[in-house]
Amino acid sequence: MTGTARYTGDTSKPGLLHAALAVSPHAHARMLSIDTSAARSVPGVRAVITGEDFPVLTGSPLEDRPPLALEKVRYFGEPVAVVVADAEYIAEMAALQVRVEYETLPLVQSPLEAYKPGAPLIHERLAEYKHYEEVYPEPGTNVASRNRIRKGNMEEGWSRSVHTIEVRVSMPQSDHAAMEPRCSTAELLPDGKAVIHSASQSPYIIRSQINRYFHIPLQQIIVHTPLVGGGFGGKAAVQLEFLAFLASRAVGGKAVKLVNSRERDMVSSPVHIGLESRVKLGCTADGKIAAAEITHWFDGGAYSDRGPIMSKAGASDCSGPYRIDNLQCDSLCMYTNHPYSTSFRGFGHPELTFAIERAMDVMAARLSMDPLEFRFLNAIGPGDTTPTQTLLDRSTVGNLPMCIAKLKDMIRWDEQPLIEAKGHFVKARGVCCMWKNSNTPADAGAGAVIIFNADGSVNLLCGAVEIGQGTRTSLTQMVAELLRMDVHKVSISTDVNTETEPQLWKTVASRSTFLVGNAIRAAAHDAIVQLKNTAARVLQLPSAELEIGGGRVYSMRDPGIGIEITKIALGYKLPEGGTIGSQVIGRGSYAMRDIKELDPMTGKGKPGPEWTVGAQMVEVELDTRDYSYRILQAATVIDAGKVINPVFARGQITGGMSMGLGLASREAFAFNDEAQVLNPQFRTYHMLRYGEQPAYFVDFVETPNAEAPFGLRGIGEHGIIGMPAALANALSAATGIALNRLPLTPERIWRTAHDTL
């Protein structure tokens, strides 16, 4: 830690103006009038913008959200105006002077409420909204999207089931809680260029969205993303960028900065999606799952953003990593009057896993089976099909049974009882398995450029954003490995600049090492071909007989014959004048292959190239007197395909587990009856803190994924996925009561125990 990192908000420049948001105090209300005169009259105010100034709907895949509220507000904290001023405090002071007259409307506070016939409509004109990608809204209702899975024969499945159980779970909306709040600046140059700086996971999406809504040619939009202080999916959404752009446009293109306060970042900007879910499971006498019927109602909040794609993930991986031949799932993204949600680490998987894995534990108990044994027995593998009816092989599915076996060893599963009481303390362990596919668009891709310098070193250009996950470092390691050179000779900047770096779809979905890694593989190959071609002409040898490594190109037959790369990196200068070859610039790109959109009626399709599977465990010690508890251990064994950087890989898995335990145990927005968020601050929004961390254990299985560079699988998000389920399973075991609602605060456990009695 050097303290030298600089975020988007840390830079300033002369003449920079500042923007601040005026936001709605109501969660659902008609806007009768908006009066900005008092705000405009504050000295130092340059402009005030309201929804009427830009009455355009934005959003991907469904265009349902005006950047500033139009006609009505749909969530507490929704931006209704932007004030631009000479100083940040003036903008904030003036924003408080924006007067809006509201007429409150009936509220929808949960996805199940939203689904009830006759529920107040949040989007009356849903039928008119444009959409892209896969999204299936149901106009006249609050359903923003519905995906269906219809696989096998349910009647047969239920008739084979000797045991059936039903579980209902819920998981509230919460915050991404990145260390750095979101921040964007925009400047419109006289030559027509738009320059955006943003704390973002999606600089290239910002570019395409600015292009779509403001009709500026792509090549004229330059997006800079410096080091980002954590994203967790929350910075993949485009929100402040539109507002900063509008603010700059309103003041003649001057540079304007818009930075979220913590409170705004938690509520006005998009949040973690919530879920209510019902799972019915049927099982044969010998413990094989014969049927499952699952309904997910995601709490997407006021606008859909990536909610429909997360609810799609909720359908496509609904079974968890288990073979279920007869399967039915409806997964809905519901509009509610809660803050709107966007992608969150795990992308629908921590949520769907909580549902299916609580059901798995309840079923194991019904069968009186060891919960890991039950999972092992039903683990999905090569030859099985997924809910989307994708036929799996070893490369696509990895090795879950191996993960379970390794987890059992690591945590000495067989040597300890599931529950152990000592005085008023009870120790208990909970397990779960998880899997994840990326649910990326079919055309997601990336490019990479490797530029050789005179001294044989290289610069790597690529669009992966550094958000603390270490991807850019891992990518330089790949380059060094492929070019067989010292990693210290490979350099990469921390910033991404869309003008110089080739496009990467987004830095999300644990896809960067896969997409950029594949592009790097092609770029390295391209560079090697160039080096060999030059060397072949210099050495008078066929290039097929040449090898590269150790800073040289040399003959495979006689490694003593060769030439230093320093002599050919910019072309080989002949002693008598003239040059052979020229600067070596390797270029490569990659796009997803063979992803198939899901059929909206059956779910048949292919959501992504591979699954990552894993098994996890949480151990708790519960104080039965007041239901407080300590988390003692958390463990993960994951099939990483190939571990690229062991330190980063462990760090990512551990960080994911920590985040998942916070999510499971305490993170939640508290709403009052008016759907106002009561805890948009860290003093009342609780997170796992230092000193409360359990001992973490991480191990890997390596089953190569044929499509990926070095055989790797995505692991960036995955530590989080099973933690809610494993913690709930551990605490349910400790208390003997079914704990199906998050977060699992001591009060929640006490109340559930109380209500059960």
Add this chain to the structure above:
Amino acid sequence: MIPFDFEYYRPSSVKEAADAYQALQAQGKQPMYWSGGTEIITMARLNEDRPGAVVDLKAIPECNVIEFRENDLIIGGCVTLSAVTGSNFFPLLGRAAQGVADQTSRNKITLGGNLCGRIYYREAVLPLLVADSRLVIAGKGGVREAAIHEVFRGQIRLEPGEFLLQTVTDREFVSLPSVHVKKRQIGNVGYPLVTLVAVKKGSRIRAAFSGICGFPFRSASIEQVLNTPGLSAEERARQAAGRLPAPPLTNTEGTADYRLFLFKQTIKDAIHALEGR
């Protein structure tokens, strides 16, 4: 960011501070005394407090005292909670102070600020309530000393322009057998659902509470129950719960009935810890 301008004064004596406050008040600037400043910053950011001026007390020497003078432990209002804990002069107060906020905040939050703030838990007052401490109060009329129970009832009740200069605690209280229990929603940092502070003086238990109601308190009626011979701890806890000075609190940290459950639990634990000592 604080969305308004305000004036800042840093007097170096009690008299200068009181005079400055009075003058600013007369100018209609709605001044506030400033100690650690954490709460004013918090409220001002949200536009919930809008002082036109603040009078910083930290340069007043008497506000920074932490020492024994003969039989009295004197702690200045501007001594930080971290320093109170670090000094270990009054271990029970140190533990109560350490339960407030997090370490970084406690390096700023002061004893005076915790007692006089708007955030209603004010847990550092609990040891002072059970120790019958005295408060030294400064104002335009000079300095006066009062029993804590006269001035602090749920919250500090000062005359306009007055501020808390020091607390004074009898030495005999700092080493009494004591209990401090803080129950939170979850985790090691956060506001209390219930905080209990109790000492045993002679054969009697004294106790003060925060979190259970919307203000900290010590109750003669509850202490009477706690010291009733022949009643089980369970029964004493049950009766104490019936004698709360106000309905139990419900907020985002927890609801009234869970608070009541913890309150009874905490009382039982305190009785077991102190009885027989």
